[in-house]
Amino acid sequence: MTHDGSDEPEDAALREVWRDVLRRDPHQEFFHADVRGVLRSIGPVLLEHPEYADVVGRLCEPERVIVFRVPWVDDGGRVRVNRGFRVQFNSALGPYKGGLRFAPSVDLDVIKFLGFEQVFKNALTGQDIGGGKGGADVDPKELSTGELMRFCQSFATELASHVGAAVDVPAGDMGVGSREIGWIYGQYQRLIGYHEPGAFTGKPAVLGGSALRPEATGFGTVYFTRRMLAEQGRDLDGARVVVSGSGNVALFAMDKVVASGGTVVGCSDSRGSVSEPEGIDVDLLREVKGQRGSVADYAEKRSGAEASDGSPFTLECDVALPCATQNEIGPDEARALVDHGCWAVAEGANGPVTPKAREILREAGIGFGPGKAANSGGVAVSALEMQQNAGRERWRGEDVDERLQAIMSDAYDRVRDAAERYHGDPTDLENGANAAGFLRVAEAMTSLGVV
Template identity: 90%
Template sequence: MARGDEPENAVLREVWRDVLRRDPHQEFFHSDVRGVLRSIGPVLVEHPEYTDVVGRLCEPERVIVFRIPWVDDSGRVRVNRGFRVQFNSALGPYKGGTRFAPSVDLDVVKFLGFEQVFKNALTGQDIGGGKGGADVDPKALSAGELMRFCQSFATEMAGHAGAAVDVPAGDMGVGSREIGWIYGQYQRLIGYHEPGAFTGKPAVLGGSALRPEATGYGTVYFTRRMLDDQGRDLDGARVVVSGSGSVALHAMAKVIDSGGTVVGCSDSRGSVSEPDGVDVDLLREIKGQGGSVADYAEKRSGATASQGSPFTLECDVALPCATQNEIGPDEARALVDHGCWAVAEGANGPVTPEAREILREGGVGFGPGKAANAGGVAVSALEMQQAAGRERWSAEDVDAQLSTIMSDAYDRVREAADRYHGDPGDLENGANAAGFLRVAEAMTSLGVV
């Protein structure tokens, strides 16, 4: 079917219309659902027994919306809104991150939760999908305010989380420090030690080795498999990475370890180009001190700062690792014009549907976030295993398992793309089809759930 049109399949068309009717203003969620429905038509031809699963799959099992009262440093009581969307538990307990950002609303969290269902399925691990967060700007809070906010958030979440129920992790604005505070309050409320209830914790609380690096590393591992199918590799490649947070910084480090050169990066205040290669250690130091990429550029004679997108730079590989919708049609056309080989999503939904179409028509390989950035949740699931066994695995062991998981995910996606869409390079449709197959089989095996 044509991209953006209604599904030709009558059942899928009815599901799509129901989604629009129930949630008419949730554009992020609509975009992701549309992409999945577009992909799974050929799957239903081979597996008609999964047809009645689709409508249930597009409706979350549970949506929790709650207020978060907290006291700021001046003694004023403030209120934010929190969310947890427990989308699908057919494969295991709900698993997904917690995002603190002013842009967080129900639309964003449902989009991320729906995406998480497929992402988690593609890892091959036994975890369902969910997502949560709050509409707060953590950068505007002092450390004391943020701790009190996390404790208030955890007070509400305590009744909905647990190692066998829902296992939240971090996401944008929520790192190991914040997860530690949330977990600490959770533990006080339940009255016993349950390290498997939250992942992304500090190492001293049972956090897994390599968890901070996992999403960035995993994105690069997936990208290397994409390039291998093109007869290329990262050695000598020019790479642009958006963002300069944890995912982006670790992706840059792994690119360099793979022989590539990071020629551009960005943050919320601008971007920087550096043809001879970004000094990741210096960038990490400056960002850790609250500085920007512009501050970094001032310290590097070969670096140039600007207010534009880093994806207008000439590059061989682009890794958007910041936030949703950062590569639109203009950026996609620039990447095509510059002969970019591949784009892999290190963030959730950073490439708009229009941009994805331009990349596809321009012959640029595209690694969808459902697969390409699954490394974080993969290692979170490994953290759950370590917590259950009261074990600590080495960084080398975790890294070896992460590399295998990402390689296996790529194989699942490629195989489904070839089988159901006749193109092993159509990884977007392949990811949707492969994820759907695994979740649909589990849902069907459970009866009507």
């Protein structure tokens, strides 16, 4: 696909696939954007491996899409109905694997985009897991504890017939933490009538959850970032870092940045952002967020902090880690990062940097770590949790962390090597991630025959 903004791939086979995607799903813009990026990347791969050409069309079509209603009763006795989703995108490498997202923005377009992204992300971990995604269009922040538990149980009642340790293994995502996974797994276990801890990951530790699972995505993003910076002859020691979000991914990324010698000079939540040149107090921020406070509430407790309604990515920084949600760094934020001399941007969330913003970063020579690789630490440890559950083992946090660092290092090498081999530039990690992920999935799909 050309870099002049044209949507049409140059390769005839890829052009036909692209037109089929547009015809079948004309209004799914998030999904289109991710497919477009992949098709742009894999043209050179097909020149070397023409036998994979007929895989592309199947890869862009989910194996199964499940949409269902979720009825539940609120605290006032009123019957409420939401819509649930599970997209089982590709199982060539193993059981479908991907999180559940509870947010008002969830629809089929978002879940297909996330599921397609997950296929490549999971492949890059080197684990034997396929890709899927799910969720519901509910805002958990508006529900009481009792309402959220009843919602999770109703959601699990429908989901139960579609998942299992050898079929599809959901985990948490935005709005779904270990507590919610515990409730979903509890209802699943009640329905099937026996223990199957490997059917869900991200569970509480007492139910077989892995050590380091809450930290994994944030830690993994920083491990990937350190490898990126090392290629530039830099590191995080003394670096000024901005991290968007203040949930698990962002908070644990901040922890690891501080442990690496960096200073977190800004962060955000859905209600605004805060800057603090001397460094965010991550422990205090965690305490405030645990009490359902905002970053503005945090700023009131710190004399050197300043709250704002604007984006944290307009602050001066050396490294930016978007860890909140999709499309949070657009052209304006990208230009601000360029103007402030930012060295690198690594995606701790799924698709937080828009295509136009990525183009601006690339033209400015700013290192870019795509989410398919940079935030794959969470699913990597989820796969390790599956291994522990299968063997009825519990690994120490230190052992899990060692494996996570190795997985993220291997993912970086795989992405960098593909970028150099197929795009002539070892720093073009976006194209490298797509190419490397495609190679692994395409080989598996070809080995399975036309299924």
